[in-house]
Amino acid sequence: MPIEVNGKTLETDEEGYLANLNEWEPDVATVMAKEDDLELTDEHWDIINFLREYYEEFQIAPAVRVLTKAVGKRMGKDKGNSKYLYSLFPYGPGKQACKYAGLPKPTGCV
Amino acid sequence: MSDVKKFMYVNRKAPYGTIYALESLEVVLISAAFDQDVSLAFVDDGVYQIMKGTKTDGIGMKNFSPVYNALGDYDITKLYVEQESLDERGLTLDDLMDIKYEDEDDDWAEKPSIKVVSRKEMADVMDQQDVLMSF
Amino acid sequence: MSMLHTINKSPFEKTSFEACLNHVNGDSSILMIEDGVYGAMKGTAFSEKVAATNGVALYILGPDMQARGISEDRLIDGVKVVDYAGFVDLVTEHDKVQAWL
Structure with a gap:
């Protein structure tokens, strides 16, 4: 399932890992955590x-x-x-x- | 402790030309999760796997040399390299990566993981193993 | 007729490199690629056989050499480094290619 981060659509694999490592930015973590109902400290x-x-x-x-x-x-x-x-x-x-x-x-x- | 077995992974192929070196490395890292006594042997063209100064941008493949530096974190601290194999290929210890591990029992002192051994000594080390896997 | 021989196997693992050397003549060139690049190093148990190919032009593919941590100063005298474009040039400059596997 692709994820939406700052207006960009990023591909992930079937387990939710980012398909392209170079596309990472801090907000990727924030968005993924939010889907898990987790607030990053x-x-x-x-x-x-x-x-x-x-x-x-x-x-x-x-x-x-x-x-x-x-x-x-x-x-x-x-x-x-x-x-x-x-x-x-x-x-x-x-x-x-x-x-x-x-x-x-x-x-x-x- | 009695159920700990001695595993040796024997590497005999050059990197990049075939997938063996990378596959061996993957299996080694996975095996480390099972708390066994793991060592690696580099024999014949396998010694090419740990040459320093590799740069793979030109061939569009991932450079897996840095992974050998992580082996110490996985408690894999015995990398046996065969002297005769180096000699045949015009190589010395200086041509190999400086792979180290941190000794937890010695205040994290850095120690070399690579041990250069003769063919005869390699045979003896192999003899002491419970399980050998060749790549 | 000029022939370009490409060799992609380590001389220490397979006999392909030696077979290649046994079948070159004065008009030939040898291009070492992939694991064949190890045959271009000097001071090995195989170097003398490569150096003995008098008159045969020897080439090595740079990207494959660099991937394996081989620096230019380790090459047998006279071995020329080419890039992928140089590989193509060699193919067009020769009448035919024999790829030793």
């Missing part, structure tokens, strides 16, 4: 921005385990656990946050 953006930086450097969307470890290292142990990440992204920090960040589905997610 600074804490959400920390994770989304981290994922985008990770993809930029390594060309893959990290698995949840990798994300959790990396967040813990960067933002402290209180945030580097799945409880905290699931509280932000109830549909799964890997899948949901990657989708908002305009990344493909994490490798190793089934």
Whole structure:
């Protein structure tokens, strides 16, 4: 289903991931979150921005385990656990946050 | 811990000309989710997969070299490279990417993932594995 | 009759490159593409065979070379780098093409 962002129509795949990674802009995340009845806070953006930086450097969307470890290292142990990440992204920090960040589905997610 | 098996992925093909290198990398990343003891072997043309300085804009394919740098995050820290395979191809360790991992048990100290081993040593490492998959 | 030989396999994995070298003559040119570009590197176990093709013009496709992290200073002396337009020129300059697979 395509999504409407700032007057533009963006293609997505059958699971809602952006078809063209280059079309991402912050409002893509806002629009996707709204469809999930979620209001994005600074804490959400920390994770989304981290994922985008990770993809930029390594060309893959990290698995949840990798994300959790990396967040813990960067933002402290209180945030580097799945409880905290699931509280932000109830549909799964890997899948949901990657989708908002305009990344493909994490490798190793089934 | 007893159910942890030693998995080795043996890479013997050059990148880009065929899909084997990329497919191997995908399988390796997926396998990392199962908390097994994973190592990679680069033998024959497989050593070409981790050459540094790759630039793929000209061939319209995604450059997957950066993914090797993420292997450490997936606790894949043993990349065995065969010396004889490098020699035959006029390559040295200097021609390869500087792939590192951060050792969580050593205050995140960066350590090299690549170990250059002789053909004989490679055979021994292979011998110690429970499961081998060749690409 | 001049012939352009293209070779797209690594000389270390298949015998195609060697078969190509065994079938070139003075009028021929060889263009290394895809995994064939590894045959253009000097200091390998195969370089001498390539260098021994006296009088045969040797070319390598630049984009395939760069994708594999091979810099120009690693090439056997005399190997010329061409782009896709140069590939087309080579095809038109020769009477025929043989693509070694």
